[in-house]
Amino acid sequence: MxxxxxxxxxxxxxxxxxxxxxxxRQFGNQPVCPECVQPAEVLKACGAxxxxxxxxxxxxxxxxxxx
Ligand SMILES: [Zn+2]
Ligand SMILES: [Zn+2]
Numbered sequence: 001m002x003x004x005x006x007x008x009x010x011x012x013x014x015x016x017x018x019x020x021x022x023x024x025r026q027f028g029n030q031p032v033c034p035e036c037v038q039p040a041e042v043l044k045a046c047g048a049x050x051x052x053x054x055x056x057x058x059x060x061x062x063x064x065x066x067x
Pocket of ligand 2: 033034035036037038053054055056057
Protein backbone atom coordinates (compact mmCIF):
# COMPACT_ATOMS: atom_id res chain seq x y z
CA MET A 1 0.00 0.00 0.00
CA UNK A 2 1.50 3.37 -0.96
CA UNK A 3 2.15 6.14 1.52
CA UNK A 4 0.86 9.68 1.32
CA UNK A 5 3.72 11.85 -0.04
CA UNK A 6 2.60 14.68 2.23
CA UNK A 7 2.46 13.06 5.66
CA UNK A 8 3.68 9.49 5.07
CA UNK A 9 0.47 7.95 6.28
CA UNK A 10 -0.57 4.64 4.87
CA UNK A 11 -3.24 5.19 2.25
CA UNK A 12 -6.57 3.41 2.26
CA UNK A 13 -7.73 1.80 -0.91
CA UNK A 14 -10.87 3.41 -2.27
CA UNK A 15 -13.08 2.87 -5.28
CA UNK A 16 -11.18 5.38 -7.38
CA UNK A 17 -7.67 4.69 -6.10
CA UNK A 18 -6.37 5.60 -2.66
CA UNK A 19 -7.19 8.17 -0.04
CA UNK A 20 -5.22 9.43 2.93
CA UNK A 21 -6.85 9.12 6.36
CA UNK A 22 -4.64 11.88 7.78
CA UNK A 23 -5.02 14.74 5.32
CA UNK A 24 -7.99 13.56 3.28
CA ARG A 25 -6.19 13.87 -0.06
CA GLN A 26 -7.28 11.48 -2.74
CA PHE A 27 -4.95 9.84 -5.18
CA GLY A 28 -5.32 7.78 -8.27
CA ASN A 29 -3.94 4.30 -8.13
CA GLN A 30 -0.92 4.94 -10.32
CA PRO A 31 2.41 5.03 -8.47
CA VAL A 32 5.01 7.23 -10.16
CA CYS A 33 8.82 7.17 -10.07
CA PRO A 34 10.10 10.25 -8.20
CA GLU A 35 13.05 10.62 -10.60
CA CYS A 36 11.51 10.37 -14.05
CA VAL A 37 7.85 10.85 -13.13
CA GLN A 38 6.89 7.87 -15.23
CA PRO A 39 4.44 5.19 -14.09
CA ALA A 40 6.11 2.56 -11.91
CA GLU A 41 5.23 -1.10 -11.72
CA VAL A 42 3.94 -2.49 -8.44
CA LEU A 43 5.77 -5.54 -7.13
CA LYS A 44 4.18 -7.50 -4.33
CA ALA A 45 6.28 -10.02 -2.44
CA CYS A 46 6.07 -11.54 1.04
CA GLY A 47 3.44 -9.04 2.16
CA ALA A 48 5.63 -6.08 1.23
CA UNK A 49 5.03 -3.78 -1.69
CA UNK A 50 7.85 -2.36 -3.75
CA UNK A 51 7.80 -0.31 -6.89
CA UNK A 52 9.91 -0.70 -9.96
CA UNK A 53 10.88 1.83 -12.62
CA UNK A 54 12.24 0.48 -15.90
CA UNK A 55 14.88 3.21 -15.88
CA UNK A 56 15.71 3.63 -12.19
CA UNK A 57 15.02 0.20 -10.75
CA UNK A 58 13.54 -0.38 -7.33
CA UNK A 59 11.76 2.49 -5.61
CA UNK A 60 11.03 2.25 -1.91
CA UNK A 61 7.60 2.95 -0.47
CA UNK A 62 8.82 6.13 1.14
CA UNK A 63 9.97 7.62 -2.16
CA UNK A 64 7.25 6.61 -4.57
CA UNK A 65 4.77 9.28 -5.61
CA UNK A 66 1.13 8.39 -5.90
CA UNK A 67 -0.67 10.81 -8.15
ZN1 LIG B 1 -1.90 12.64 3.59
ZN1 LIG C 1 12.34 6.37 -13.05
